[in-house]
Amino acid sequence: MKWRGVVIVAVAAALGTVLLDWWTVPVVGAVWGLLAHRRGRPGRAAFLGATLGWAALLVWNMVVGDGWLVATRLGGVFGVGGVGFVALTLGFGSVLAGSAATVVASGKRLLR
Amino acid sequence: MRSAWTLLAAGGLTAALLAGVRGYGPIPPLGGILDPVRGAWANGREGDHPPDAAATVSGLGDSVRVVYDVRGVPHIFGRSYDDVIRALGFVVARDRLFQMEMQTRVTAGTLSEMLGEGLLEVDREQRALGLAWSADREWREQDWESPQARSATAFAGGVNAWIDRVDRRTLPVEYRLLDAWPRRWEPVHSLYLARRMGYTLTYSTGEFRRARAAELIGREATDALFGRHSPIQEPIQPGPRKTYPWFDTTPLPPPAPPGRDAPGFQGVPAVRATRFPGPPDESVWVAGRSGATDEGHEGGIGSNNWAVAPARSGSGHALLAGDPHLDLSLPSIWYEAHLVVEGELDVYGVTIPGFPGIVIGFTRDIAWSLTNTGADVLDYYLETLDDNERPARYRVDGVWRELETSVQEYRDRRGAVLAVDTLYYTHRGPLRRDTFAPLSMRWTNLDEGTPATVFGQIARARSVSEFLEAAESWGPSAQNMIVADRAGHIAIRSTGRYPYRGQGDGADLLDGTVSAGDWTGYWPIERYPMGLRPAQGYLASANQEPMDSLDDATYLGTDWPSPWRAMRINRLLRDNAAVTVDDFRRFQTDPGNERAELFVPLFIDAAAALGGAHAGEGTDLERGAALLRAWDRRYTRDNTVAVLFELAMDELESRVWDELLPPMQPDMTHPPTRVATPGEAVLWRALNDSAGIWCDDRRTLMVEPCRMIVAQSLAAAYRSAVARFGEPGGERWRWDRNRYANIWHLLRQPALSALHLPVQGGPGNLNPSSGGGTHGSSWRMVVELRDDVRAWVTYPGGQSGNPMTRRYDDRIGQWGAGELEAALFPRTIDELAANQVMARLDLAGSR
Numbered sequence A: 001m002k003w004r005g006v007v008i009v010a011v012a013a014a015l016g017t018v019l020l021d022w023w024t025v026p027v028v029g030a031v032w033g034l035l036a037h038r039r040g041r042p043g044r045a046a047f048l049g050a051t052l053g054w055a056a057l058l059v060w061n062m063v064v065g066d067g068w069l070v071a072t073r074l075g076g077v078f079g080v081g082g083v084g085f086v087a088l089t090l091g092f093g094s095v096l097a098g099s100a101a102t103v104v105a106s107g108k109r110l111l112r
Numbered sequence B: 001m002r003s004a005w006t007l008l009a010a011g012g013l014t015a016a017l018l019a020g021v022r023g024y025g026p027i028p029p030l031g032g033i034l035d036p037v038r039g040a041w042a043n044g045r046e047g048d049h050p051p052d053a054a055a056t057v058s059g060l061g062d063s064v065r066v067v068y069d070v071r072g073v074p075h076i077f078g079r080s081y082d083d084v085i086r087a088l089g090f091v092v093a094r095d096r097l098f099q100m101e102m103q104t105r106v107t108a109g110t111l112s113e114m115l116g117e118g119l120l121e122v123d124r125e126q127r128a129l130g131l132a133w134s135a136d137r138e139w140r141e142q143d144w145e146s147p148q149a150r151s152a153t154a155f156a157g158g159v160n161a162w163i164d165r166v167d168r169r170t171l172p173v174e175y176r177l178l179d180a181w182p183r184r185w186e187p188v189h190s191l192y193l194a195r196r197m198g199y200t201l202t203y204s205t206g207e208f209r210r211a212r213a214a215e216l217i218g219r220e221a222t223d224a225l226f227g228r229h230s231p232i233q234e235p236i237q238p239g240p241r242k243t244y245p246w247f248d249t250t251p252l253p254p255p256a257p258p259g260r261d262a263p264g265f266q267g268v269p270a271v272r273a274t275r276f277p278g279p280p281d282e283s284v285w286v287a288g289r290s291g292a293t294d295e296g297h298e299g300g301i302g303s304n305n306w307a308v309a310p311a312r313s314g315s316g317h318a319l320l321a322g323d324p325h326l327d328l329s330l331p332s333i334w335y336e337a338h339l340v341v342e343g344e345l346d347v348y349g350v351t352i353p354g355f356p357g358i359v360i361g362f363t364r365d366i367a368w369s370l371t372n373t374g375a376d377v378l379d380y381y382l383e384t385l386d387d388n389e390r391p392a393r394y395r396v397d398g399v400w401r402e403l404e405t406s407v408q409e410y411r412d413r414r415g416a417v418l419a420v421d422t423l424y425y426t427h428r429g430p431l432r433r434d435t436f437a438p439l440s441m442r443w444t445n446l447d448e449g450t451p452a453t454v455f456g457q458i459a460r461a462r463s464v465s466e467f468l469e470a471a472e473s474w475g476p477s478a479q480n481m482i483v484a485d486r487a488g489h490i491a492i493r494s495t496g497r498y499p500y501r502g503q504g505d506g507a508d509l510l511d512g513t514v515s516a517g518d519w520t521g522y523w524p525i526e527r528y529p530m531g532l533r534p535a536q537g538y539l540a541s542a543n544q545e546p547m548d549s550l551d552d553a554t555y556l557g558t559d560w561p562s563p564w565r566a567m568r569i570n571r572l573l574r575d576n577a578a579v580t581v582d583d584f585r586r587f588q589t590d591p592g593n594e595r596a597e598l599f600v601p602l603f604i605d606a607a608a609a610l611g612g613a614h615a616g617e618g619t620d621l622e623r624g625a626a627l628l629r630a631w632d633r634r635y636t637r638d639n640t641v642a643v644l645f646e647l648a649m650d651e652l653e654s655r656v657w658d659e660l661l662p663p664m665q666p667d668m669t670h671p672p673t674r675v676a677t678p679g680e681a682v683l684w685r686a687l688n689d690s691a692g693i694w695c696d697d698r699r700t701l702m703v704e705p706c707r708m709i710v711a712q713s714l715a716a717a718y719r720s721a722v723a724r725f726g727e728p729g730g731e732r733w734r735w736d737r738n739r740y741a742n743i744w745h746l747l748r749q750p751a752l753s754a755l756h757l758p759v760q761g762g763p764g765n766l767n768p769s770s771g772g773g774t775h776g777s778s779w780r781m782v783v784e785l786r787d788d789v790r791a792w793v794t795y796p797g798g799q800s801g802n803p804m805t806r807r808y809d810d811r812i813g814q815w816g817a818g819e820l821e822a823a824l825f826p827r828t829i830d831e832l833a834a835n836q837v838m839a840r841l842d843l844a845g846s847r
Helices: A003-019 A024-035 A042-064 A067-078 A081-111 B002-021 B041-046 B081-108 B111-115 B117-129 B131-141 B147-165 B173-178 B188-202 B206-217 B219-225 B451-458 B464-473 B564-574 B581-588 B594-610 B618-630 B642-660 B680-688 B706-725 B812-816
Strands: B052-056 B064-069 B074-078 B304-308 B318-323 B325-327 B335-341 B345-351 B360-363 B366-372 B378-382 B393-396 B399-402 B404-411 B417-425 B430-432 B439-443 B479-485 B490-495 B499-501 B519-522 B530-532 B538-541 B740-745 B754-758 B775-777 B780-785 B790-794 B837-844
Touching: A003 A024, A003 A042, A003 A081, A024 A042, A024 A081, A024 B002, A042 A067, A042 A081, A042 B041, A067 A081, A067 B041, A081 B002, B052 B147, B064 B081, B074 B081, B081 B111, B081 B117, B081 B131, B081 B147, B081 B188, B081 B335, B081 B345, B081 B837, B111 B117, B111 B404, B117 B131, B117 B404, B117 B417, B117 B430, B131 B188, B147 B188, B147 B451, B188 B451, B206 B219, B206 B642, B304 B366, B304 B479, B304 B490, B304 B564, B304 B581, B318 B366, B318 B479, B318 B581, B360 B780, B366 B464, B366 B780, B451 B464, B464 B479, B464 B490, B479 B538, B479 B780, B490 B538, B538 B564, B564 B581, B564 B594, B581 B780, B581 B790, B594 B618, B594 B642, B594 B680, B594 B706, B618 B642, B618 B706, B642 B680, B642 B706, B680 B706, B754 B812
Parallel strands: B052 B837, B074 B335
Antiparallel strands: B064 B074, B064 B837, B304 B318, B304 B538, B318 B780, B325 B775, B335 B345, B345 B360, B360 B366, B366 B479, B378 B439, B393 B399, B404 B417, B417 B430, B430 B439, B479 B490, B490 B530, B499 B519, B740 B754, B780 B790
8 A cells, every 4th residue: 555645635635625525535535546446455545545634634623623522522412422423523534535436446447 | 355345335435425415314414514624523613702703794883892701701882772782683693593593493383394293292382372473463563663673673683694604614513413504583583582481481270280179179178278378478578567477377178079179160070181281390309209290399499589778788789689590401591791882771681592682680770680470470261162173263252253263384394294283362362272171371471572672671770760660561471570779779579461350360260251251451560569678678589479468468379389488588688687799699509498497397396296106107207307306407419318308298298188189090000190289388387287187198097197197207208218328328318419400402412411410409499409400590690789880690501502612511510519700891892801801703784
C-alpha cells in the first residue's frame, strides 16, 4: 500500500467535506478507485484515507468547539457512548470511501 | 474471492449511502448527523455565540445592540419597544428555536407532523381543549394596531429573521435527529404559548373528582373532604385574626351509603367518569409508594413568593423573592433577558421562549413575581345533543341551538392525513365527547387575553400602585402577583377573571340545558383578594386559599392545596424581623417542614399511648416512634428518617380514606385505587376530629380509633422501610437516595437530560420535590429594592437550548445547591466590564 495514496484521499475527503458535503467522500473514493484500479487494493487506501481525513476534522471540532461533549451526548442518544460515536463517525466516512473505491476499481477492471 | 469482496463493498456502499440519506426507521439520516463539518458536530462548534456578530433583521426601525454577559444573558439596547421585542425574538430563537416550535406544536395539536403518528392521540386531546382554536379566533378579531398585536408581530419578525439564517451548521440538533427543518413562526404562536401556560395553571378536573367521591361517600361528606375552604387557614391576604394559622376542627360528616349521591350526574358509574383526562399522576414516589394513587392527589408542588417592607429588612430596603414551580425541562421553561429602551423601559427577568415580554422580573423601581391562585375558572356543562353520534344542535332552555363545528385534519411527518375529526363548540366553549357524556367547557383561558400588553405595561411601572394598575386587565389564569418598590411599599393581589355564575358555583358539574348556570360577568377589581402595605410588614403566597374563609367565604375554588409552604414561609418571616438577601436565598430551599411538625407528634403520641398494647405492632411501633422522636423534621439530603415519615403518611392515608376505594369488581385484575384523595390538611382534620368517624378502617372487623390507626400506620411503615432499605440509618435510608429531581429533555432523551439529581426538600417544603421529580422550582429570584436595584437569580438549566454546549445546563449544579448568582443589570452597554462580556451582536434593519 502506498501511503501517498492514503494522504491524497485524506486531503481530498477532508476538503470535499469542508467545501461541499459528506457525500463527496464516496465520490472521492470512487475517483480514487478509478485512478488506482491497477494498483493492489485501492479500497484499503481510500478507507484509511477517509478515516484520516475525517479524523483531522474531528480534531478540529475538539479544538474549536466542545467536540467531546457532542460525542458523549450524541453517543448517549445512539446508545454507543462517546468513543462509539467517534468510531461511528469515522466508520461512516471510511466505509463510504473504501467501498466506493473497491466497487469502482472492480468495475473498471471488469470493463478493461 | 475478489468478486465476493466487491459484492460486499457494493452492499456496504449501498447501505451507507441509504443510511446517510434516508435513515432507517427511528434512526435519522446519518449524513446530516455524522458529517464533521455540517452535521451534529457543528452544534458543538456553533454552540457558543461568536465574540462579535452582526445580522440584518427586517422591520427594525433602528439598530439594536445586544451584549451577552458571562452568564449568557442578552442585554438588548434599542430605541423603541417594538425594536427591542423584535430583537428579543431574534436572540431567543438563536438560543431556543426547537423548544419554541415544540411548545407551540403541543398547543396546536400538530406534534404528529413532527414526531410521527405516535403522538396522534396527544394532538387530538390538545385540539379538543380548544387552545389553538381560541387563540386563532382572538388573533383574527383583534385590533392590529393594539400593543398585543404589535408585540407579537415584531417578535415573530425577529424569530423569522433568525430562521432565515439557519443553515446546516446552525440547525439545532433536535431537528437533525427528527430529520426536520424549522417552520416559520407566526405571531399567533405567541398566543398559543400564553394559552399553554393558562392550561398548565388552570386546567382542572375537580368536578370529576368530587363526583366520583360523592358516589361513594355522599354529597355532604364530599363537600367536607373536597371543600370550598381549607381546614387550615394561613391566607395570602392578611386577615382579621391576630394569629395564623387557625385550624378547623369541627367534626367531619360521616360517609353516606355508596351510590346515594352523585352531584351533577346521578347514576353515571364512577369508572366511566375516569375517562375524563386528568392531570399527570404526581403521586408515584420514585422509591415506590405503598398507597394507592389517584388523580388529584397532592403532589406537594406549587410556587412561592414573598416580600418584606423596609421595616423588617436588615438593609432597610424592601426585599422580594419569587420562586415559581413548574414542569422542569431541558431546555428550561425560562429564558433570562434584559430589555432597555432609553427613557422608556429598563426591565430584567425571565421570559417564556416565544412570549414577547418579561413575565417575572424587576426594573429600576419595582420587582414582581407570580404564584398560581388556583381559582376555579373552568366549568363543565352537561349538554343534551340532538344526536350523540353526529350532533348538529344542543338544547338550552328548551330551544335547540346550532353547534359551531370545525373539521380537524391530523397529518404525519410526510404530510399524509392520519385522521379527521369534527370538533364542536357550544356558546360556552369546546364540546368534549371523549367523556362519559357530552360536556362543554367554559374557561377563562379560552377568552380574549392580552398578556403581552399587560407585561409590557408592568415593565414600565414605576411603583406598586402603577404595577397594580398595569396588571388590572390580566385575566386568563388568576395569579398571586406580588410586588415591591424602591419606596418600600409591598403589595400582593390575586389577579384574574373570577366568574359570576347565574346559579350555584363551579364546584360541581353544571346543567347545560338551562342558561341559568351560565357566567354572567366577572368580579370587579375591588373584590380581588389583596394586601397592600400590610401592618405586619410582610406578604407571602404559596398557592394557599387567598382569603380567610371566616372573613370572606365567597367561592373561589375547591380542594385547596394544604398550606404547608405558606405556613413555613410565614413562620420564617414572622420569626425574623431583620431578614437579609441571604436569608431569602436560604428560605427558598429551607429544609423545615410544617407538615412534619404537625403530623410527627400525632405518630409519637399514638405510639406512646398504644405501644406494645397490640399484638405484633409493639416492637416495630416503638422503633418507628423512636426514629421519629429523634428526627429534626428537616428534609436535608442526608436525612435518614424522612423516608419513614413519608411511608407512614402513605399508610395513614390509605387506612383513613378507605371509604374512597370503590368495591372490588369480578373483572378487576388489581385491587381498586382510591377515586380521589383529600388533601393532607383534611387528613389532619379527620385525625383531630372528636368523632373520629373517618379513622376506622372499614376493611377490618374491629372499629379502630384514630390513635390506633395512626399507630398501625407507623408500625407498617417501619416494616416496609426495613424491608426496602435495610436496617435504619443505613445509606439506603438517605433522603437523596430516594427522592431526586429529574429534568428531562423535551424529546425524553436520557442522554440530553439531567436525571437523578439529589435535592433538599420533600412534600410540603418550600423547595418541594414531587413524586416523579419532574416538577420543581423553575426560577429563583431575590431582589433588593435599593437605590441601585440588585438581584440574585438562577434556574435549573442554562441559557442555551443547544445540548452540545456547556451553557445548556451550566446552572443546574448551582440550582441544586440552593445558590444564586448576581444578575448584571447595566444601565448602558459601557457599564459592563470587558470581563463581564461573552459576546456582542449588532442588529440592523434592512433597507
